[in-house]
Amino acid sequence: MDTRHIQYFMAVYEHLHFTKAAESLGITQPTLSQQIRVLEAELAMPLFDRIGKQVVATEAGHLLRLHGGKMLHAEQDAKNAISELVAGQRGTVRLGVLPSDLDFQLVPLFIHFKSEYPNIQLQARSTLNIQEELLNNRVDIGIGLKGTSDKRLVQIPLRSEPYHLYVNVASELASRKEIALHELEHLPLVMYPKGFIGREIVDKICREQGFQLTTVMETSSAISLLQLVRGGVGVTIQPDGLLREKSLLSDIIAIPITEHTPLRHLELMYSSERYFSNSHKQLTKWLIDYFHGKKAE
Known part of the structure; x- marks a missing residue:
């Protein structure tokens, strides 16, 4: 049932006069009469009785007035909702991020996003399989390690981050300004288990160097690794940009690794075929600015 036919019907129902209804709609009276006949044929019921010059709604007409009004309201609500979505006033933005980055890097940006888009629901989920999540439409935007080029995705390089050695301030290593990669071989390391992306980046460089x-302990949580460093259990290797908040480093020292420094290359990804609302576009811009060291505005 075409909502245009419902609009025509509602005009006739209101005026109970085909000529006046046609004038209010800006169409000719024969066109209106034809469209009402089409609607009546579709419903297999007359909507109006024509008694001489008088037009009277039938019982079917009264029912269509009740439900047709709801249809028109629903259509307008949908149009309004989509307009608001385009304007960035409502909707949902789904972001996929590597677990450690979600824990340590992006919360200030999320707070800024909420202040600018109070009616947008931001869903941030931690995942190691950013490309898979995007291609399966489980997230709208992803921040992850540079992956294989895929024509279905827009892939924007963000930055390359060197890995540093994180040690407790009480460690004898705390005074070091830098440390060579080969010196890591005999240190008491607390690390991600084998197979985790961050662990593989570091292991690969070490294998290449023979x-x-x-490790003295392994855990899948970056927060746990830092707590173990604070507790004096060992030292850990993490990306330099991971801990931007200096308050998190109050009792931890980050030491640059020299000679064959492990690096991770981050990129922002989203589907090349998805429609993006203003809020999606703005969050994408803020994420790019954030990883390029700029403030969100």
Whole structure:
């Protein structure tokens, strides 16, 4: 049932006069009469009785007036909702981020986003499989490690981050300004388990240099790793940009790794075929600015 036919019907129902209804709609009376006949044929019921020059709504007409009004309101609500979505006033933005970045980097940006778009629901989820999440339409935007080029995705390089060694301030290493990669071989390391992206980046560089790392404890949580460093259990290797908030480093020292420094290359990704609302576009811009060291505005 075409809502245009409902609009025509509602005009006739209101005026109970085809000529006046046609004038209010800006169409000719024969056109209006034809469209009402089309609607009546579709419903297999007369909507109006024509008694001489008088037009009277039938019982079917009264029912269509009740439900047709709801249809027109629903259509207008949908148009309004989409207009608001385009204007960035409502809707949902789904962001996929690597777990450690979600824990340590992006909360200030989320707070800024909420202040600018109070009616937008931001769903940030931690995931290691950013490209898969995007291609399966589980997230709208992703921040992850540079992956294989895919024509279905827009992939924007963000930055390359060197890995540093994080040690407790009480450690004998705390006074070091830098540390060579080969010196990591015999340190008491607390690291992600093998197979985790961050662990593989570091392990790969070490293998290329002819040695393997030895861990005293492993955990899948970056927060736990830092707590273990604070507790004096060991030292850990994490990206330099991971801990921007200096308050998180109050009792931890970050030491640059020299000679064959492990690097991670971050990129922002989203589907090349998805429609983006203003809020999606703005968050994308803020994320790019954030990782390029600019303030969100």
